[in-house]
Amino acid sequence: MKQQPEEIPDAVHELVIERVAAIDVAKASGKVCVRLARPGGQVGRLSRVWDVAATTRGVTELAEHLIGERIEKVTVESTSDYWRIWFYLLEAAGLAVQLVNARDVKNVPGRAKSDKLDAVWLAKLTEKGLLRASFVPPAPIRELRDYTRLRIDLTHDRSRHVQRLEKLLEDALIKLSAVASDIMGVSGRAMIEALIAGERDPRRLADLARGKMTAKRAALIEALTGRFDAHHAELARMLLDQIDALTGQIDTLTTRIETLIEAIPAAQGVDPDGATGPHAGTGPDAVVLPAVARLDEIPGIGPRAAQIILAEIGTDMSRFPTAGHLVSWAKLCPRTIQSGPVTRGGKTGKGNPYLKGALGDVARHSK
Numbered sequence: 001m002k003q004q005p006e007e008i009p010d011a012v013h014e015l016v017i018e019r020v021a022a023i024d025v026a027k028a029s030g031k032v033c034v035r036l037a038r039p040g041g042q043v044g045r046l047s048r049v050w051d052v053a054a055t056t057r058g059v060t061e062l063a064e065h066l067i068g069e070r071i072e073k074v075t076v077e078s079t080s081d082y083w084r085i086w087f088y089l090l091e092a093a094g095l096a097v098q099l100v101n102a103r104d105v106k107n108v109p110g111r112a113k114s115d116k117l118d119a120v121w122l123a124k125l126t127e128k129g130l131l132r133a134s135f136v137p138p139a140p141i142r143e144l145r146d147y148t149r150l151r152i153d154l155t156h157d158r159s160r161h162v163q164r165l166e167k168l169l170e171d172a173l174i175k176l177s178a179v180a181s182d183i184m185g186v187s188g189r190a191m192i193e194a195l196i197a198g199e200r201d202p203r204r205l206a207d208l209a210r211g212k213m214t215a216k217r218a219a220l221i222e223a224l225t226g227r228f229d230a231h232h233a234e235l236a237r238m239l240l241d242q243i244d245a246l247t248g249q250i251d252t253l254t255t256r257i258e259t260l261i262e263a264i265p266a267a268q269g270v271d272p273d274g275a276t277g278p279h280a281g282t283g284p285d286a287v288v289l290p291a292v293a294r295l296d297e298i299p300g301i302g303p304r305a306a307q308i309i310l311a312e313i314g315t316d317m318s319r320f321p322t323a324g325h326l327v328s329w330a331k332l333c334p335r336t337i338q339s340g341p342v343t344r345g346g347k348t349g350k351g352n353p354y355l356k357g358a359l360g361d362v363a364r365h366s367k
Contacts, residue, residue, distance in 0.1 A: 016129060021071045022122035023086055024115050025079040029053050030086060032062060033119035034069060035127050045127075047120050054085055063093035071095065075126040077102050077118075078134060087136065098126075098133035105131065135329065137314040144260045148311040149354055151253040158246040165192075165239045173226030179219045184243070187213040191224065192240065196233045257307050266315035267291035291315060300362040312355040330355055 024031040034048045052062045066074060074097045076086045083099060090097045105122055125131050137145065162184055166177050174195070180188045190208040199205055206220035213220070261267050262278035269281010270288035281290050289297075295306035313326065320326040327333050330352060337344050 017073050017127050019069065019071050020073050020075070020123055020126040021066055021069075022075040022119055022126050023052075023077065024119040024122060025054075025077050025082045025086060026115070027054065027080075027082050029058075031115040031119040033116075033123040034066070034071065035120075035123040036069070047123060049116050049119055054082065056085070056089065059085055059089040060093070063090050063095060066090070066095055067093065073098065073126055075100055075122055075131060077105060077122060098131065099136050100131045101134055135313075135319060138316075140260070140264055141311065141314045144257065144264070144307075145311040147253050147257045147260065148308050151250055151257065152308070152354055152357070154246050154250050154253070158243055158250065161239055161243050161246065165236060165243070168232060168235055168239065169226075169228075172228040172232040174228055175223040175226070176220075179216050179223045180213060185213075186210050191220075192236060195228050196237050196240075198233075200228065254304075257311075261292060261307060261310060262290075264291075264315065267310060269293070298362075300364075305358045305362050308354060308358040312352060312358075330359070332356065332359065 019034075019036055021032060021034045024033075029051050032050055032052050036046050036048075038044050038046045052058050074090055074095050076083050076090070076097060076099050078099050078101055087097055087099055100122075105125060136142075166183060169176055169183070169192075176188060176191065177183050182188060183192070187209045190210070191205050194205055194208060202221045202224040205224045206217045209217060209220060265276070267290060268276050268278065269286050269290040270276050271280045271283065272285045272287055274287070280286070281288050281293070288294075291310055292303055292306040295301050295309060296303055301309070313320075313330075317326075320329065324333075
């Protein structure tokens, strides 16, 4: 041979496992398959398949049965959000559970398709170590993630309500957004409130400008000359109330997020005397800064983006052997497709929209 063969060691997950289980998940139930050696020293393997209700009682009883069978690994298919009850309860029972992407465990084309065959196929892949588990953070990070994701969703909802308010002003021939970059700023909010209260004189409305907006009085007078009537006022009041309610909820979530992060030991700082805790590492002589403050030191990352990053990837970076693994997991780099002498880049994939959105904002702000 002109070229020496290249040795490629198996990854940790690529081990043949003797006693495994797999669950093909649906909304109301799951198809469970257990793969074991045949009894009595017979050659070959044995598959047992049955249905289990997707209820707390049903999954808890399944966990007890799998423990009795000395199952070493359980694979759960990530179908919608239906996988959660299976993963959380089996994990809480002490079983080694892995979540796998349904796209990565498709059966061989041309073979029959049924829930039973899918469960058996999933179990066979599990026992041969051919599956790579999806990243599921520990319970404290999952709780934090629920809060940060809801805050992102509510922030988007608030932005949509602001856009609706802008469209309403345009319908009333009020061109406030052409002069003020933020119609919900101090000046813009005061003018809208005055319009709702019945003020129609554009000069009096322009006099409500504050700060840098005072230099734009002439432009404001022109922009505030329109046909804002009673029905515009009623709708604007509803939109402002919605915006204020969402702002209050977002502030409540932010306070709760800060409390949750402070309670995570790995996210806490260290004081000069070696003490750690919820408020450690915040002084000028801190040995280790809290995790949010450390991320905040990176150009473009602010406290809110740091909170999202912690919620999405957690604090245990050992799950990602290299920076390249993390970037690949986040779907921020195209995959490599090589065939013969041709090498090209594939698509990046959808990935995690919350993490990608936060990192996209960071990239824009760091320019």
